[in-house]
Amino acid sequence: MKIPKQAQRQANSLFNACSVNGVPDFQKALQAIDLLLEKRPRGWRQIVEHLKKRIRLEADKRAVLVQSAAPLDEAQQAEITRSIRERNPDRPLEFNFAVVPELLGGLRVQIGWQVLDASIRSRLESLLESNANNA
Amino acid sequence: MSNILQEIESRISNIRQEARQKNVGIVSEIGDGVAKIEGLDDLMMNEMIDLGHGVTGIAMNLEETNVGAILMGDYTQISEGQEVHGTGRLLQVPVGKNMLGRVVNTLGEPIDGKGDIKTDEFYPVEKIAPGIITRQSVNQPVQTGIIPIDAMIPIGRGQRELIIGDRSTGKTTICIDTIINQARLNKKAQDEGDTEYRPLYCIYVAIGQKQSNVANVISTLEEAGAMPWTIVMVAGASDSATEQYLAPFCGAAMGEWFMDHGMDALIIYDDLTKHANAYRQVSLILKRPSGREAFPGDVFYLHSRLLERAARMNAEHGGGSLTALPIIETQMGDVSAYIPTNVISITDGQIFLETDLFYQGVRPAISVGISVSRVGSSAQIKAMKQVASKIKTELAQFRELAAFAQFGSDLDAQTTARLERGKRITELFKQGQHVPMPVEIQVVLLWSVQNGIMDDIAVDNIRKFAADFTEHLTMQKTPLLKKIGDQKKLDDALIAEIKTVATSFRGTWKA
Numbered sequence: 001m002k003i004p005k006q007a008q009r010q011a012n013s014l015f016n017a018c019s020v021n022g023v024p025d026f027q028k029a030l031q032a033i034d035l036l037l038e039k040r041p042r043g044w045r046q047i048v049e050h051l052k053k054r055i056r057l058e059a060d061k062r063a064v065l066v067q068s069a070a071p072l073d074e075a076q077q078a079e080i081t082r083s084i085r086e087r088n089p090d091r092p093l094e095f096n097f098a099v100v101p102e103l104l105g106g107l108r109v110q111i112g113w114q115v116l117d118a119s120i121r122s123r124l125e126s127l128l129e130s131n132a133n134n135a
Numbered sequence: 136m137s138n139i140l141q142e143i144e145s146r147i148s149n150i151r152q153e154a155r156q157k158n159v160g161i162v163s164e165i166g167d168g169v170a171k172i173e174g175l176d177d178l179m180m181n182e183m184i185d186l187g188h189g190v191t192g193i194a195m196n197l198e199e200t201n202v203g204a205i206l207m208g209d210y211t212q213i214s215e216g217q218e219v220h221g222t223g224r225l226l227q228v229p230v231g232k233n234m235l236g237r238v239v240n241t242l243g244e245p246i247d248g249k250g251d252i253k254t255d256e257f258y259p260v261e262k263i264a265p266g267i268i269t270r271q272s273v274n275q276p277v278q279t280g281i282i283p284i285d286a287m288i289p290i291g292r293g294q295r296e297l298i299i300g301d302r303s304t305g306k307t308t309i310c311i312d313t314i315i316n317q318a319r320l321n322k323k324a325q326d327e328g329d330t331e332y333r334p335l336y337c338i339y340v341a342i343g344q345k346q347s348n349v350a351n352v353i354s355t356l357e358e359a360g361a362m363p364w365t366i367v368m369v370a371g372a373s374d375s376a377t378e379q380y381l382a383p384f385c386g387a388a389m390g391e392w393f394m395d396h397g398m399d400a401l402i403i404y405d406d407l408t409k410h411a412n413a414y415r416q417v418s419l420i421l422k423r424p425s426g427r428e429a430f431p432g433d434v435f436y437l438h439s440r441l442l443e444r445a446a447r448m449n450a451e452h453g454g455g456s457l458t459a460l461p462i463i464e465t466q467m468g469d470v471s472a473y474i475p476t477n478v479i480s481i482t483d484g485q486i487f488l489e490t491d492l493f494y495q496g497v498r499p500a501i502s503v504g505i506s507v508s509r510v511g512s513s514a515q516i517k518a519m520k521q522v523a524s525k526i527k528t529e530l531a532q533f534r535e536l537a538a539f540a541q542f543g544s545d546l547d548a549q550t551t552a553r554l555e556r557g558k559r560i561t562e563l564f565k566q567g568q569h570v571p572m573p574v575e576i577q578v579v580l581l582w583s584v585q586n587g588i589m590d591d592i593a594v595d596n597i598r599k600f601a602a603d604f605t606e607h608l609t610m611q612k613t614p615l616l617k618k619i620g621d622q623k624k625l626d627d628a629l630i631a632e633i634k635t636v637a638t639s640f641r642g643t644w645k646a
Contacts, residue, residue: 012199053200054200057173060173060174061176110159112174112176113158113159113160113174113175113176114157114158114159115156115158115159115220116154116155117154117155117156117157118154118155126155127146130146131146
């Protein structure tokens, strides 16, 4: 759906209005969407679409994906969760754990759009790149 | 065997053990050389993005919900939903003397089939121009070897001189002749062991040109022996708009290396009209707001930041220089169009080429009345200043009187003399392609025409006289030319010698 600039601006204003202490509140965002669906102002479909996109992107920023080559037990998961929350105290985070055997070993942690890759696969790739540069 | 094992151990131990940190994003849209990417938080403007499959993007639009990037490479390999990551680096190109003699693409990769270029130094493509305090005024000449330019529209090292005209009026030829003349001067200084002469290295940036035209240019430069002092950068018509947009900046980076290392360089942008068109294309695809003639609002800044990188540095900063000869193609001689007026206001002068003059046989078709060099005689050797100072006035008077004389009325002797002198100067200014003339010979010819040596030669024979006189000077009067070249000014003794030589040659010459 093509979303005109005005609808984007209105959706952005609504999204910013749903923030509490600078952090977007999803409950308030849902209330905003309910209000839009009820009142149906001009261009409401495009506004809802763009607001949905902003919420999705914000949710992506809060998502933490921890990938490991072998399953992690509860204690390990709790330790990783605690460690990441300590480094991001003001950010609401949602954790997901996945097993990716292709990593060979180690961990790959993606927090929003930042990736910390300490897997063995990554180190091997780094070794290959370093060899290619030296050659 | 044990050596190989030790080598492997050493390489393994040298790799860093820390986790790799990456800034990632997902491609949400791709097409027409532009990708929209979600994610990539904290990305910087103009940062390089690695899309995999050998494709690199450059961040051009940093928006609230996505990043717009222009792509270099075969982007048909990239699909929507693919993960990409920022590199943390700005676009750089290889620079250095190893680039001389090579034909490269926008990224500095060789395309002439002569193997890789070994270089350790890289310069950023986008760089802030030198500040005011680091600069010095322009007072060293760039001898183009083209008489009307060296006499009346002199170009100095560190100047920006625009070459503007319709298609097929000789814009590129002027630039190629300039490169050939620099090669001649560089080679002469090298052969003579002249350590005081500062060689001028040339960079020719072809933007949106036909491959056949570029091939002709390269062939001409090779035949003239100019390639050892020249870098040719090609972003042809079949290359992407991204490459055409970036090519002048990459060429400027290569030129800046010479400038920063205390050397002199000349860069030719052929042409900036196609450059502006390529920038318009990428801007429209990036959905940037369009303005006049559908160009984006910052099209002036596009050229001003490029041309401001040409400068002459003061001695404290190496004393190097970068001279720019941008080319603009007009439509039907309209110099009041958007892009031409932009670039005219940026440069330090312009050389107008007119189609009418071209078809009248005046080649180079330079309209000397409206061409100007804002640096002026500061960029001329004293000898040229002495002979050329009156020529512009004489030509201006000639043009005024020529219009008047068309009515066929009777003219007094003085007017007739001015008309005849003007015709002879105009004829003398005609020059063949790719045969630039040394400044010493120019000085002698201009002195001769100014002092009546050619007054009794028919206008149609002026060029033959000039060609024969040039041959005579080159073959038999080399010491005179050397004196002019060494002294760089005409004292009474030298003037007397020129008079003797010219008079004697005129006396024996027959058409």
